[in-house]
Amino acid sequence: MNASARPDPDSSPAAGPWTTTPVTARLLRGALEVEPTAHGVLPHRLPARARAQCTDGQLARAEAQPSGVRLAFRTRATAVELDALRTTMAYEGAPPRPDGVYDLVVDGRLAGQGSVDGGHVLWVDLSTGAEERRPGPVGTVRFPRLPEGVKDIEIWLPHNEITELVALRTDAPVEEAPVPERRVWLHHGSSISHGSNATSPTAIWPALAAARGGVELVNLGFGGGALLDGFTARALRDTPADLISVKIGINLVNTDLMRLRAFTPAVHSFLDTIREGHPTTPLLVVSPLLCPIHEDTPGPSAPDLSEIGEGRLSFRATGDPAERAAGKLTLTVVRDELARLVERRAADDARLYYLDGRELYGEADAAELPLPDRLHPDTATHRRVGERFAALAFGADGPFGGPGG
Template sequence: MDDLTTTPLSAELLRGALDLERTEHGLLPHRLPARARAQCTDGQLAMAEAQPSGVRLVFRTRATVVELDTLRTKPAYAGAPPRPDGVYDLLVDGRLAGQSGVTGGNVLMVDMATGSAETRPGPVGTVRFTGLPDRPKDVEIWLPYNEITELVALRTDAPVEPVPQGSRRVWLHHGSSISHGSDAASPSTTWPALAASLGGVELVNLGLGGSALLDPFTARAMRDTSADLISVKIGLNLVNMDLMRLRAFTPAVHGFLDTVREGHPTTPLLVVSPILCPIHEDTPGPTAPDFSTLGAGRLQFRAAGDPAERVTGKLTLNVIREELARIVEQRAADDHHLHYADGRELYGEADFADLPLPDQLHPDAATHRRMGGRFAELAFGTGGPFTARGD
């Protein structure tokens, strides 16, 4: 039996979270601050912001054994195939050295037809990593992007100490479920995590599945978060939800960017339009589940809007791209640190032919890898908006 020591879990061991909540079990990372959470009672947002995409434990140790007790809350959807279990990625000095998962935990059962949800309680589980190199090293444990994760206890067979932040720039990113992680293979291989690794920056991921809706409280959270680089990926959820018309969209984008700029007046800020999604290129939302493929074990989505409604101001992805490009061009005349990127540079028509969206909406693991590399080249490459001075 290993002789393990428990290290108290604290903010100095965590990165990527904007708030930490003490619960009866331990520590619950949040990706929106308490003030923002208090301003919206939407269940989808509550689930998304508490799923710790991009959140990781970071510490220095010579331990060869690491155990982490957690209480997960895994979503499940009535009538749909089971969602895959979350994955924990363990990195040693920046390189993947292990992957595992936990058992037990709560189940959040969601009925997409009615919007109702109930939590079925379960026990705490343990993720365990062994055989780590017996030398001083930096260890990162990336938490699952698709499971709410309460941190209960950290045990190791050697002392643990925090890792100083260092000189790496902080990249703050906001987007939809695709930025959140959608169907990436693991938490360190979502496209933002891969792009951050390639760009040599620290990621704060505010990708919020189903909740990139130009909410003012999200803009204020970004305004108040320390960052050296900022990107905002806008569009798909606004079509998904059929949330607003063009008349409301334009001032909402301006207001969101105005708020971010209050805290970051000269920070490089990249506005990214949606990646290609054929069902919504020219057809408005809402997006509806297509249950016809459930018999084959797949859930797909369809566009439930009418293309003729574009004349009334209904949003499509092409309408959004055109308007975002216009807004950024207008603002960039006075804001020389503001930039625009067409999301189809990350995933476009040729990519769809090669790597189609399995459910018509979300990219798969291979597409995340492709998008991460593309974003790194676009943003961090020579001449990109996030290129470090002197590069």
């Protein structure tokens, strides 16, 4: 598994000769598929068959951003380097976005953070939708001066940057980390589950909830992509898991994708497909968090570019509340229908559960921690949502609580 390489005098201090370890699927957790590239490997959170069934560029970018994906290995190394080729987003007229963050976790505790430079940049003109890809070089993130002795290391990849993994170097050999005995939690949701405006990959609410719940996370949260797609349901169906949750609603409203007539059968079909592969697995349906602009106003959402030059982008709802009578979806409509639908199905499915998203983030929370762009939570809100989800879902009385949960 390991190949020796000469020490790099310009690199961070190392106790011994550098060892280069090929990055393969065996070292990765949280990815459904790993694609070989010209530079290394690209983790995917949807399989190739699913990717082939959708030409939407936003979903393609979202599933290739490795939210919840981490390198995991055991080593005595006291210095670690990872070469990666990132692809970032930039918006015309706006300041540069912050670099994506790599979180180093040693024996279960956050021990360091870093970023890579270089990489490709996808420039987007929000006023026209035009895109331009500008290529860039491979970068390196370094973690020196780690503690002595054998340790289990995880490097959580940036949740908001497409990341091709090129090379892993350490100053001692690495081996695969033992397979965790923890239960696997498979989660699907929108940009909020993807990580939205959280500052680092272990600060997104699913990662926080997984840590508190003592489970292994597989995060299929896709920015703008929680749209009841059949290929996503099949990916959930075919992915091994002990616990499953699906967070449904906000993207259907803010894309104005469907009316109530289509929504209800689509949810049934989505859940039916998951149940084909997981007939008795605890399955939790989560309705949307509070989002004041869409509680009673349909979508679509539209960006407000008035302050983008100062680095502030916000969103507004452009629908007409009167159109609810014609079946347009709002978050209130979605919650009512999901609660009714799950209650009806649960009569024949004892391991199907419902959680109102306002229990995770409701009116009092919005007053204290308003959504900065009126659509996505910040890091403090991610923490609150993660803590509450852990208590409600993984607690003793929750649907995922206890060894049988």
